[in-house]
Amino acid sequence: xxxxxxxxxxxxxxxxxxxxxxxxxxxxxxxxxxxxxxxxxxxxxxxxxxxxxxxxxxxxxxxxxxxxxxxxxxxxxxxxxxxxxxxxxxxxxxxxxxxxxxxxxxxxxxxxxxxxxxxxxxxxxxxxxxxxxxxxxxxxxxxxxxxxxxxxxxxxxxxxxxxxxxxxxxxxxxxxxxxxxxxxxxxxxxxxxxxxxxxxxxxxxxxxxxxxxxxxxxxxxxxxxxxxxxxxxxxxxxxxxxxxxxxxxxxxxxxxxxxxxxxxxxxxxxxxxxxxxxxxxxxxxxxxxxxxxxxxxxxxxxxxxxxxxxxxxxxx
Numbered sequence: 001x002x003x004x005x006x007x008x009x010x011x012x013x014x015x016x017x018x019x020x021x022x023x024x025x026x027x028x029x030x031x032x033x034x035x036x037x038x039x040x041x042x043x044x045x046x047x048x049x050x051x052x053x054x055x056x057x058x059x060x061x062x063x064x065x066x067x068x069x070x071x072x073x074x075x076x077x078x079x080x081x082x083x084x085x086x087x088x089x090x091x092x093x094x095x096x097x098x099x100x101x102x103x104x105x106x107x108x109x110x111x112x113x114x115x116x117x118x119x120x121x122x123x124x125x126x127x128x129x130x131x132x133x134x135x136x137x138x139x140x141x142x143x144x145x146x147x148x149x150x151x152x153x154x155x156x157x158x159x160x161x162x163x164x165x166x167x168x169x170x171x172x173x174x175x176x177x178x179x180x181x182x183x184x185x186x187x188x189x190x191x192x193x194x195x196x197x198x199x200x201x202x203x204x205x206x207x208x209x210x211x212x213x214x215x216x217x218x219x220x221x222x223x224x225x226x227x228x229x230x231x232x233x234x235x236x237x238x239x240x241x242x243x244x245x246x247x248x249x250x251x252x253x254x255x256x257x258x259x260x261x262x263x264x265x266x267x268x269x270x271x272x273x274x275x276x277x278x279x280x281x282x283x284x285x286x287x288x289x290x291x292x293x294x295x296x297x298x299x300x301x302x303x304x305x306x307x308x309x310x311x312x313x314x315x316x
Contacts, residue, residue: 020283021287031169032158033155036136037051038129038136041132048180055094059181062079085119085250088112096182106289108200114219125176159173199285201291202220202231205236205247205249224305230302238252255278258276274313
């Protein structure tokens, strides 16, 4: 939630559009512009909360899609969310938020863990307000008038200035439980049945930024016992050719967006076949809530208490 943008080189929706998907990507506020919690901002809010502005941007985009996507040939009742890393954390927040969960038909969570915390703040609102004021005061931005008159570069410098005081801005410039956008942490939302009851696809890469099998399995098990829709688990296990980095965090994006030809890596025919297989699975899940499609053949089974099935994506 500190950097990035929707039009990255490898995340082009053309392959999905060719398969009949109306693909929508968005930008949203990041860092201090997207997640600053400050008592003065909370006081002027009609909801008494501050922060989570980047998450509210995402929710506004879902509302826009719901209201307008039919004009582009889309189905407003079949909205699939898809996100990776912080994007996966965003998907988890959106399926749990009371402002958005009822508008979502399916969700894909990539390398964002499962149960437990992932790139969200675990501080309460008062602690976050104190951190926000400390950050702004240290930059000389001691009231809202000065904060709003500041140039973007000044706000970014205020955030990075936290490092000199031993505070990582990523620890508090991120989504948090505020009682309005997010009512509780994700684990409790799942266990209390306060997430969208929809089909899910969830997984990670073999050499991800941290082990994710345990929290993902816990999510799958909870959904199997509490939900009415299937959850499908995957593992991207293909070590990318060209170096020894393995199947690292974000490595699957070249494949699932079918943008291998934009990379200088020495991809093989097997890599392109793997990419086709992944695009088809993601497309079918978006269309039908089933990565196998609408046919009778069902090789990718849901993850259940009695069948811990994992679809492995690798070259033959």
